Amino acid sequence: MKKVKKMITALATSILVLGCNISAFALGFDINNDGVVNVNDVTFLQNEISNFNDNTDYDLNNDGRVDVNDISTLQIEISKNDIETIEKNTKLSVTTNEYKKNVGDTVTFSITTNNAISDITYSSSDSSVAKIVSTDSNTVKVKVNKVGSATVTAKQCSQSVSVRFSVEKxxxxxxxxxxxxxxxxxxxxxxxxxxxxxxxxxxxxxxxxxxxxxxxxxxxxxxxxxxxxxxxxxxxxxxxxxxxxxxxxxxxxxxxxxxxxxxxxxxxxxxxxxxxxxxxxxxxxxxxxxxxxxxxxxxxxxxxxxxxxxxxxxxxxxxxxxxxxxxxxxxxxxxxxxxxxxxxxxxxxxxxxxxxxxxxxxx
CATH class of the missing domain: 3.20.20.80 (Glycosidases)
Structure with missing residues (x-):
């Protein structure tokens, strides 16, 4: 079963880099019937396979066999559920929602998030006014280049937060x-x-x-x-x-x-x-x-x-x-x-x- 444990660890690691576009969680994976689907179901299935139990109810990937691939399927579904839960509770915030600046100024600000699953993406409503110069993790650098107004938006999964720039001569x-x-x-x-x-x-x-x-x-x-x-x-x-x-x-x-x-x-x-x-x-x-x-x-x-x-x-x-x-x-x-x-x-x-x-x- 060392091979099984190594595969589970590798899968858990790979799931962490998944983005926001994931499938819905399948509730039918509560194979130990305790009312929740979590790592205990993986342990339960691992023991059943170790005991050579070939109950077709454990054929989670529907390939006609009960083996390590079913553990993989279960682990992926559990990880997806964890990701969906985190994404639903994602919160983004900034310390300042508006900057009043002059042409030529540069502003660097940070985004606070409770979600480390996926990257934050940034966009400007008018890059001629507020140009995104660089981004680094949760930080964005903006150069204001023209009189006017623009909004810089940070987005993670389905959540976003915006900062408005009002630029004077x-x-x-x-x-x-x-x-x-x-x-x-x-x-x-x-x-x-x-x-x-x-x-x-x-x-x-x-x-x-x-x-x-x-x-x-x-x-x-x-x-x-x-x-x-x-x-x-x-x-x-x-x-x-x-x-x-x-x-x-x-x-x-x-x-x-x-x-x-x-x-x-x-x-x-x-x-x-x-x-x-x-x-x-x-x-x-x-x-x-x-x-x-x-x-x-x-x-x-x-x-x-x-x-x-x-x-x-x-x-x-x-x-x-x-x-x-x-x-x-x-x-x-x-x-x-x-x-x-x-x-x-x-x-x-x-x-x-x-x-x-x-x-x-x-x-």
Whole structure:
């Protein structure tokens, strides 16, 4: 009977990985007539087989024999019953049913469940607003990428629990070494949630922004969502490729919550053929993507509209537009980030600072 016991153990182990789609429990398996169907029925049948009892009432799998296969059938049915009982009593819960966040924020929350039989699955009602980044056991990480609302639902068997995300535009500032000493904790407390840092400029060596490394570390420590930009002088595709390499020397290995933007605002670029400037922008942005970073373009409204092909660029990359004298509602509908003021004041920064609103981070 050692073989019988080993088979029962193996079956019990395999049953634990069954999902929610199981057959109904057959009540006719109470072979010891004690009013319940459980492991005692397995023991009873095991003894009957050991005593060579070939009563056809014990032929549970209807194969014309009474043997170890009938024990297997009984064990499976008992396990199914246990699973059904657990599933009927499954309860899912979360500590918070609604989050009010700003574009660029990331939320990680856990699901509490009393059921360990099957995995929890997750879905978003609108992944452009609330994107599920990763899941791990009972934990899900969500990135909010656009103004709007969405619901993330966790489901296990027939039970589910939902968390609602209400997402508002993010208050954002962009910084370079010219902003000098900054208290990023005060910046965060002021209501700013995003910062875009100048990483450097051009294609030549030693053109990293002198404050980038320090700003990056301090902004991250303060809990701000961080992006970067690279000021461009490129007038050819080859120069744009060189700027990609130079930028990567500075930002390689870092993690950003916002994209890496190409800053295009030089007059030498404005007078280029539209095709040339558009290809310069695409070359840099594609280079960032090839290195694992989301990418986009920063420029003035007139520069983008008059010196490049805006629809071609906006259909592939994020658009961060400088238009301090216009309301967002009057800008082209492809604008994702609006730089609305060049003379803002923020606690933690001594001088003027560029002010922006982030509306969308989906490319």
């Amino acid at each position: 993010a208050k954002c500032i962009d910084l370079s070494e010219w902003n000098e000493s900054i208290d990023f904790n005060k910046v965060k407390k002021s209501g700013v949630t995003c910062v875009i840092l100048r990483a450097g400029y051009g294609k030549d060596p030693n053109q990293e922004d002198n404050e980038f490394q320090k700003y990056y570390k301090q902004a991250k420590t303060a809990g701000l969502n961080v992006g970067a930009y690279w000021y461009s002088y490129a007038t050819s595709v080859d120069a744009a490729k060189a700027e990609v390499k130079n930028c990567m020397k500075t930002i390689g290995g870092k993690e950003f919550d916002l994209p890496v933007f190409l800053d295009v605002e030089e007059y030498r670029q404005a007078v280029l053929p539209k095709r040339t400037l558009t290809d310069i922008i695409k070359t840099f942005c594609n280079g960032m993507r090839d290195n694992g970073f989301d990418s986009g373009l920063y420029s003035a409204k007139s520069m983008l509209m008059d010196s490049a092909y805006p629809n071609e660029i906006s259909s592939n990359y994020l658009i961060w537009l400088a238009a301090p004298n216009e309301s967002y509602s009057k800008l082209p509908n492809f604008v994702d980030i609006h730089q609305y003021d060049w003379y803002g004041r923020v606690d933690g920064i001594s001088g003027n600072v560029d002010m922006n609103y982030v509306y969308n981070l989906n490319t």
